[in-house]
Amino acid sequence: MPPAPRPPALRQRLGRRVLLSLLLVWGLGSAIVLGVGNHFVAQAFDRALLDDAHALAALVRSGGLDERHGPGASALRLELTPREVDLLRFDQSETVWFAVYGPDGRFIAGDHDLAPSSIAPGSSHAFSQLLRAGQDLRRVSLHTAGTPSFTVVMAQTTTERTHLLRRLLVYAGLAQLWLLVVLGSWLLRGIDRELRPLTTLQDAVDRRDAADLAPLPPALTQQAGSSDVQRLGEALDGLLARVQHSLHAQREFAGNVAHELRTPLAGIRAQAAHALAQSDPAVWRSELQGIAESEQRASRTVDQLLALARAAEGGTALALQAVPLHTLVRDVLLRFLPRADALGVDLGADGLEQAVQVRAHTALIEGILNNLLDNALRYGRGQPPRITVALQVREGHAVLSVADNGPGVDAALALQLQQRWAQGDHGVRLGQGAGLGLSIVSRYAQLMGGRLALEPAPLGPGLVASAWLPIAGPTEGPGAAGV
Missing domain, CATH: 3.30.450 (Beta-Lactamase)
Known part of the structure; x- marks a missing residue:
């Protein structure tokens, strides 16, 4: 064709x-x-x-x-x-x-x-x-x-x-024709002059390398004869900035995955090589158990990276609706009870008897609670270990908090932990995680119009991680669509 x-x-x-x-x-x-x-x-x-x-x-x-x-x-x-x-x-x-x-x-x-x-x-x-x-x-x-x-x-x-x-028609027509020729030439030159910055802008974009996402030279837009060309240049600069941000996020995601998976994959490779060099079944079992644990850590890191990438791209078309928070929290706790019992952690709840409706997204709430409970089970190891999930209503928000009796963090570290790849000294010593859980929780809360707060435990050592979520209005039902 x-x-x-x-x-x-x-x-x-x-x-x-x-x-x-x-x-x-x-x-x-x-x-x-x-x-x-x-x-x-x-x-x-x-x-x-x-x-x-x-x-x-x-x-x-x-x-x-x-x-x-x-x-x-x-x-x-x-x-x-x-x-x-x-x-x-x-x-x-x-x-x-x-x-x-x-x-x-x-x-x-x-x-x-x-x-x-x-x-x-x-x-x-x-x-x-x-x-x-x-x-x-x-x-x-x-x-x-x-x-x-x-x-x-x-x-x-x-x-x-x-x-x-x-004669009147001929002389008047010739005079008008001469004037129109002069006016037409002047207008055509003016059109060419006004469109020249647009041609220059087009040539500059055509000559660019695909990897060059720097803003256009200011001379291309500031010297334009019309605001339309200036707005076009500004729109192109905005587009280049958005593409550059997207590519940066993709490169960061790829680099983070490569960096975080390098260590578990190297350990898996070393353990597999050691197991192949041995003939004792007990050694094989021990190495296979280590390989399984390394694979679980690698899988969890990939899941967290993907979750964080989806959270970074969300928010523009996210549908929010009225969600019964007390029921959802109760269901998640029941799924975590076997793991808590296996670790010897006292997992309790407080305030779930009151019905609380929040304007949120079910999957994001589950992601928040999963990450907070996972962090508390891995890092909040007091003597004896104890974790309490509480639900309260304060200042027009539902406050979903997970408190542990672990070592806790100070105010400076609490702000740092909400950034990706940030870990405290306790987490580094344990060698678990990648410093992504709390950054995912913070992003999820922002997407639903809420926020994450990290505070010291009020009684003794420990950390209280609280997600503040907006209460659903009286007219919002379970099927009410949000923005």
Whole structure:
């Protein structure tokens, strides 16, 4: 299947739109010039033709009686000699005709076939078009009141006014076309100038290596002629920063896995080599038991790393709902009782008889309690070992706490332990874990709008790890969706 044709460049699209718009403006401007010019040219020529008609009417005289048209009829005459008539008809570019008619419509002088047009009541003259001998004429009929009244008709060809309109259109159109060419060139250069920073930005991104996620040079965006290019550069910088953060997290995750698994895998390899070199079944059993314990520690480290990675990526689409915390805590405790009995730890609970609804996520709450109990079972070894899980309601939050009677931590170390890979001296001496449990608990609590607090035990040595979770509102049911 052939690839789809590439759409035209933005510069070409803008250039075509600008040129088409200018051509449209030029056409509309020419039409307006033609219409306005035709109006004023016609008005000027009509005024001159009407003036000629008035001048001719001033030469019409009446006197005596015209016996040929009945008794009492006044005689009308046009006081023009043949030479004056020739002068009246003379025009360098037009042909002129005229006629004079009496009150009863009888012909007095001029051209017999030049009839007057109808004049509207209340008006003294009227203009009209006339076709005579295959020529278009402009005619004016002027009625002069008096004793007797008469009508003067004058007509002339329209060649000169047509030529004048053509010259007006040509000169105006050429002037507009020249202006549009200048304006179009200026606009196209302006478009090219405004889009040049965008082209420079595109070239800079194209030339970049895939591993180069540094921000764009400030000169590419700060010297841009428009805020749109600056915002595009800022958006690209933001995208590069997010990609760099994501790659950093992936590299950190891969490095952490490699670092944390190197020791148990090396131990497994050494134990397997030692077992293969022995023939005593008791040694095999001892080494296999050590291999199983190393595999469990490696698996737990991988599970914690994956859990922490999921927690780092969560929060944007996490659905929260009303969860019965007392019931959930009771179920988790029942799962930990066999392990606590095997270790000789007194695992107890306090406050689970009261019903507490929190706006949270079931899997995250289980993750919080699993990590806190696991830490307490491994590190909180008092004499005798004792762990208490308590549930209280304080300041609009449900406080889920796990208290042990181990060595405890000070305030500075409590803040440090909430960071990944952080371990206290006791944990380092035991050689267990990877310093991820409390950082996972802190992240889970943040995703549900809560927080993690580490405090010394109120009575004697020990540590109290408390997860503060928001109480569900009275209108939220078990199926209410959160954000």
